[in-house]
Amino acid sequence: MASSLHIDLHKISKFVNLSIPALFVVFLSAGHFVSFYFHFFTVAFLFMVIANFFYMTVQKEHVILKNFGLMGQARYIIESIGPEMRQYLFASDTEERPFNREERSEVYRKAKNIDSASSFGSQQNFDPSEIKIRHTMFPTPKEALQPFKITYGEERGLEFAYTITRPIMISAMSYGALGTNAVRSLARGAKLANIPMNTGEGGYPEYHLMEDCDLIFQIGTAKFGVRTDDGLLDDTKLAEIASKPQIRMIEIKFSQGAKPGKGGLLPKEKITDEIAKLRGIKKGADVVSPPYHPECDTVEKTVAFIKRVQNVSGLPTGFKICLGKVSEFEVLVEEMKRQDVYPDFITVDGAEGGTGAAPKAFLDGVGLPLLVGLASIQDCLKRHGIRNKMKLNASGKLISPRAQLVAFALGADAIYSARGFMLSLGCIQALQCGNNTCPIGITTHDPELQKGLVIESRAPRIANYVHNIEHDLEELLRATGCKSFSELTEENLYIPSDTVLGNYRLNSPEVQAAAS
Amino acid sequence: MKNNIISWIAQLIVVFILGQTLFFKFTDAPEVAEMFAKLGMGPFGYKLIGSLELVACILLLIPSSTIWGAILSWGLMSGAIMGHISKIGFEGNAGAMAGMAIAAWLLSCLIIFFRRNQASFIANMFGTKSSNEMQS
Structure with missing residues (x-):
C-alpha cells in the first residue's frame, strides 16, 4: 500500500549522489569568485565526491555502498550504535538477553544494599507456564x-x-x-x-x-x-x-x-x-x-x-x-x-x-x-x-x-x-x-x-x-x-x-x- | 610491517612540510601575509589555517589517530593547491611552496591508504573487509 508519506530511499540516494558533485562545483565557483573561505566546503565536498566514486565503482565487498554510495554509510553508522540505543532507550525492562534490565537491577540493588521492594505488581510475564x-x-x-x-x-x-x-x-x-x-x-x-x-x-x-x-x-x-x-x-x-x-x-x-x-x-x-x-x-x-x-x-x-x-x-x-x-x-x-x-x-x-x-x-x-x-x-x-x-x-x-x-x-x-x-x-x-x-x-x-x-x-x-x-x-x-x-x-x-x-x-x- | 615503516616516513615528511611554515604563520611574517592577501585572507585566515595544520601534525604523530591527521592534511593541502592554481600561481618562491603542498597532498593520500583500517568509512572505499560484522 503506497502512502502519501512514503519515503523512497532509492530516489533520495540518487539525488544525494548527484547533489554532492553539484555542490562541489557550486562551492568551487563561490571560492573562486566570492571568497576563498568557501573552499573549506569545496574541499569537504571533493572528499565526498572521491569517497563516493570509490564506494560505487572501485570496491567490490559492500553491496549497499556499491548501489547507493555515501548514503549507504548512514545505514552502517546508525546500525553500529543500535545495541547501545536499544539498551539505553528502546528495550523494555524485561526483554534483553541473557539478563533483562529487571534481573540486572535486582542484582545491582542487592550489591549496593538498597531495598529491592517493587510496587504495583510483577513485571514478569505472568503466564500460567511459569514455575x-x-x-x-x-x-x-x-x-x-x-x-x-x-x-x-x-x-x-x-x-x-x-x-x-x-x-x-x-x-x-x-x-x-x-x-x-x-x-x-x-x-x-x-x-x-x-x-x-x-x-x-x-x-x-x-x-x-x-x-x-x-x-x-x-x-x-x-x-x-x-x-x-x-x-x-x-x-x-x-x-x-x-x-x-x-x-x-x-x-x-x-x-x-x-x-x-x-x-x-x-x-x-x-x-x-x-x-x-x-x-x-x-x-x-x-x-x-x-x-x-x-x-x-x-x-x-x-x-x-x-x-x-x-x-x-x-x-x-x-x-x-x-x-x-x-x-x-x-x-x-x-x-x-x-x-x-x-x-x-x-x-x-x-x-x-x-x-x-x-x-x-x-x-x-x-x-x-x-x-x-x-x-x-x-x-x-x-x-x-x-x-x-x-x-x-x-x-x-x-x-x-x-x-x-x-x-x-x-x-x-x-x-x-x-x-x-x-x-x-x-x-x-x-x-x-x-x-x-x-x-x-x-x-x-x-x-x-x-x-x-x-x-x-x-x-x-x-x-x-x-x-x-x-x-x-x-x-x-x-x-x-x-x-x-x-x-x-x-x-x-x-x-x-x-x-x-x-x-x-x-x-x-x-x-x-x-x-x- | 613494511607498510607501517613507509607510512611512518610519510607521516614524518608531512609533519615536517606542514610544521615548518607554522612559525611564519604565527609570527605574521610578511611573505605569508603577502601570499594570503592574494587569496583575500588576512591574519585571521592564515592563523586559522595554521591552527588546523598544527592539529593535523599532532594527529599524524599519535598512532591511533593517524588517519584523521592524514585526512585533515589532505584537505588543507587540497585547498593550498587550489589557491596556487587559481590565485597565487607558481612564480619563484610560490612555486616551491606549491611543490611542497603537492608532495604533502600525495603523501597524505598514501597515509590514508596505508592506515585505511583505522576508520571503517575509509576501509570501505577499498572494499577491505572491516571488523563490523553487520556490514553487508
Missing part, C-alpha cells in the same frame, strides 16, 4: 530455621572435609577470562562474605590467593597449572597446589554449560609470560584444550581418574558436568558403584550458563537446561541409592533467589553463580567479554579499563549481594514451611506441564514406571 514456589499457610518462624551448613567430603570421612555456611558460591571464572582487579575484587568479597570461590581453569591461582579466601581449584581439560608438557595431569603439581591452606576443594571440569562437548584453543598471541607461567605452558605455540580429559576416554578410566585426583589432593573432589545423555550418566553411576568411588560433589551446569567466548552454535544449541539436567541427575542418583554419597551443586543463570530456590527444590545442596557476581561487580552486560574491551574492566587486561574497578569499593558489593540473596532465600524458605534447604522437594514447586521441566516430568522414567 512457581508453593507457599504454606503456616510459614516457618524465623527462629525455627536451621542454619545453613553442608560439609563436602563428610561422606568419605575426610580429614580436610570442607564446610560451607552460606548457600551460594562464586562459580568458575579464570584469571585470563577476568582481569586482575576483577579477580581480586571477587576474592576479597568472597573473603568478606566467607564463601568459597572457584578458580576456573586458568592455572595457578596467583591473584585469587592474594586475598586469602577459600578456593575451589578447577582442573580443565588442558590441566592448566597442573599439567605435564603433553597436557596430562601432573600429580606433584596437583599435590603442591592442594597443599595450600586456601585450596579447600578440587573440581574436575568435564563439561561446561556454555559449550559442552567443545574444546578450546589458546592462540599463541595471547600467551604472555605471565599466562605461560601461571598455566604451565610454553610460549610460541597454540595450546589446545581437548573436548574431554585425555585420561578419561572410557567410563572406567573416568571414575579411576576421579579416584586419582581424590587420592593425590586429599581434598573433597568432585566434577562439573553439563548433562547431555542421561543414559551415559547412568553408566557412569553404575561404574562408580562398581569401583566404589564417588565424587564428593557433582556440579550440574545448565546449558544456559555463561562464558567469555563460545561458538554461538554451542552457546545456543547444545546441552540440557539446568532444571532438567539437575532433576535427571538427582533422579538417577536416587534410583541407584547413592544420593547420600555426594553433594550436588547447581549452576547456570541462577542469579535471583527465586531461581536458586527452585534449584534447591530440585535437589541442589548449594548454588554456584558467576554472572550474578559479575553483575554485583558492576557488569553492564555490554557483551564484550571475549574482546578485551569490557567497559567495566572486568573481562579485560587493559590497565586503562581496569583502573575504574577499584577493589576496595567492589569487594563489599560481593558481600552485600551474598548477604541479601541469603536473606531473600531464607524468607522464601520460610514461606514454604521448610526449616532448611535440604527439606525442599518438588512438592514445594508448582510445575506446569507445559514447561520444559513439567514436560520432562511427564515423560520421566519414574512416572512411566508408575503408570505401567
